[in-house]
Amino acid sequence: MPDVDVLVVGAGPAGAVAAWEAKRAAPELDVLLLERDRAVGAPVRCAEGVGDAGLREFASPDAAPWVARKITRVVFIAPDDTEVGVAERDVGWILDRTRFDAFLAAQAVAQGAELRVGTEAAELRRVVDGRWEVCARGSQGAATWRARIVIGADGVETMVGRWAGLDTRVPARDMESCAQYVLQGIDFDPNAIYLQFGDHIAPGGYAWLFPKGVGIANVGLGLVALKSDGRNARQYLDAWVARRYPRGARTAYTVGGVIVHTTIKQTWADGVMLAGDAAHMINPLSGGGIVNAMKAGRLAGRTAAAAIREGDTSGQRLAAYHRAWMELLGEDHLKYYRIKQALEGLDDDFFNALARTVNGIPQRQRTLGRIFAHALLKHPQLIPVAARFFM
Amino acid sequence: MRLAQAAEVAVVDLAVCDRCGLCLPLCPPEAIHLKLDDLVVDRASCTGCRKCVAPCPVGALAMTDA
DSSP states (O other): OOEEEEEEEOOSHHHHHHHHHHHHHOTTSOEEEEOSSSSTTOSOOSOOEEEHHHHHTTOOOTTOTTEEEEEEEEEEEOTTOOEEEEEEEEEEEEEOHHHHHHHHHHHHHHTTOEEESSEEEEEEEEOTTSOEEEEEEETTOOEEEEEEEEEEOOOTTOHHHHHTTOOOOOOGGGEEEEEEEEEESOOSOTTEEEEEOOTTTSTTSEEEEEEEETTEEEEEEEEOGGGSSSOOHHHHHHHHHHHHOTTOEEEEEEEEEEEOSOOOSOOEETTEEEOGGGGTOSOTTTOOOHHHHHHHHHHHHHHHHHHHHHTOOSHHHHHHHHHHHIIIIIHHHHHHHHHHHHHTTOOHHHHHHHHHHHHTSOGGGOOHHHHHHHHHHHOGGGHHHHHHHHO | OOOOOOSEEEEEOTTTOOOOOTTTTTOTTOOEEEETTEEEEOTTTOOOOOTTTTTOTTOOEEEEEO
């Protein structure tokens, strides 16, 4: 049975960066990256939007082949279709995840990690010397490795978490059910993302348009099923698309779950760390998770490298990863979660009125701070929301 | 000790299911498993709580008599 030092399950942004960083921090380690699907980056279960600053910590998007669009504007759409444009510079990017994930995995390989696609981890067994046996199956047959540290970056459905005895369950109120089309031949500003809220559009979530190019966009929505009128996410999306983009060609379709909760209480066990969606490291207000996953992967990879060098891969040692994550972003997510809870108490009429308030602020003065100040003055219902943020 | 069996259990329509994995963390007894080409509900551990049914984005999960 071959031995490896670090075995990473899942070659998405969390896993690829974890393998990359582990190998960079300790080049003498054997690092293996397993991907269940036959291609890294496919199928895409993602709206593909990332913020500029976070992305630049890992790679420069300027003229990169894995970028689809640069975004400089955000358009919020109230439930009654009132549009509110917020002009900003360098808001973010829409990625081509198929290429982006492959780019990250290639960085890990360039650093010396081994990548195996079409290889699904099927079982995780603890062995007496404190290491883990990882059984996998796939296109190259069955194989078993013995690993000092396993990093579970296996997404919302994480099996690594279960096998390691970690609680990765989530209450139904904190699960966004999402559906998305790639639409072609539709009209919109290709430099802007569009977000629409409303109980009849996407209860407990929002609908989005993220441009992939001129006339081409990811058009989807996420909703909380407990608040739905009985329709599923795809049915809500069909209604939204029929109303706003009836002439669009639906050239691709995907569904998925986005956990809008907070980081699981324990992301580590003896010889195991969970990173990214597997550990619920998603911004619970925006639903964004790509940069979070990369930041967690970086922490997990570095922690793994240091722990192996010290000869201590116990849970107690790896708990340092959890503490570092909580300090970096996990504590912020607790605040965002409280804001999300507060916003849930506000209805469509409130958001329609808020949109008109913001439209009363001249376009060039619409900084987030000014919008916030005006909104608080005109809509005292927001004060508890603001209070929760600073709690 | 064997627990009393649920009156209803969840079943998945694999022709509709997209294997997105959303239902796995919603299942309190962790009775749903995702393998490469298959989503499997373990009928013996399903408690019939229905928490997986409505959130499925494509309506691939339903209840059936145990």
